[in-house]
Amino acid sequence: MMKLPKPFLKGSIPPIITPFRNGKVDYDAYAALVEFQVRNGSHGILVCGTTSEPSTLSVEERNRCVDVAVEAAHGKVPIVAATGSQSHAETVALTEHADRAGVDALLIVTPYYIRPPQRGLVAYYTDVAKRTDKPWMIYHIPGRAAVGVTLETLDAISKASPNFVGIKHAVDDLGFVSKCLDHFGMEFRIFVGLEDLSFPMMAVGACGLMNAVGNLAPRKLSRMCEMIWDGKLDAARKLHYELFEINQAVFYDTNPIPMKYMMKKLGIIPKNEHRLPMVPAGKELEKRLDGVLKRAGLLAANGKQKAA
Secondary structure, three states: OOOOOOOOOOEEOOEOOOOEEOOEEOHHHHHHHHHHHHHOOOOOEEEOOHHHOHHHOOHHHHHHHHHHHHHHHOOOOOEEEEOOOOOHHHHHHHHHHHHHHOOOEEEEEOOOOOOOOHHHHHHHHHHHHOOOOOOEEEEEOHHHHOOOOOHHHHHHHHHHOOOEEEEEEOOOOHHHHHHHHHHHOOOOEEEEOOHHHHHHHHHOOOOEEOOHHHHOOHHHHHHHHHHHHOOOHHHHHHHHHHOHHHHHHOOOOOOOHHHHHHHHHOOOOOOOOOOOOOOOOOHHHHHHHHHHHHHOOOEOOOOOEOOO
């Protein structure tokens, strides 16, 4: 396994949303989101994760998002590009472009819908990994991909690909995290992909967060990571419960429907727009999310954004 610098590829690396305007990707707003993350202390930026609605984007649009992110970040934080698809050919095209664009690392989702056998996953990842020398991770999200990876599969992939360095773990299975770290060592990068598990998973050794709620409260998530690194577990636990309701609100509807509404409400994005089959939040959900924002101290009682 590739030896990474200790501070590299750790901490809060939010999967930023894709802003649309009149059906098209709003790249100016996208660059502004990258700058927002840098300004608010995130340790990196994830491009085209699940929260970005990547399956509604073309290969060209996903590649352009990578280009914009790399340019807007100006090397201030690492850019991780999510380059996976259900199609091997698309994954190769996305991975090769991200490599050329100068991203710092790659995240490749388990091919969704197909439900390949474990030996197919080993062959797939081994082939894709040959196209880059960047550190790369598997995006383990069986709830959406309909297939999980086993420890034996991860071990086989690690032996075949020296630049394989970890996973984003988006499944309610804390035990699997301990198994991976026990097997590969504590330098194996495991990012938390489910908001509710942010604190507990980091407490047992996960290296950071790739959480949708980082679009909304990036500074709090980066602070939580730093508190845990500094051994301030009581303070980190307190922050975990401060974020508890807003973490749950991310999943009041399909991600990123709640997130985009809350970001628009707080003025972080100019428009709350999705691509079909995704649709904006309905009135009842809007009302519910307004209550979450008020209780989180992000929205005043009059419905206006609170001053930072």
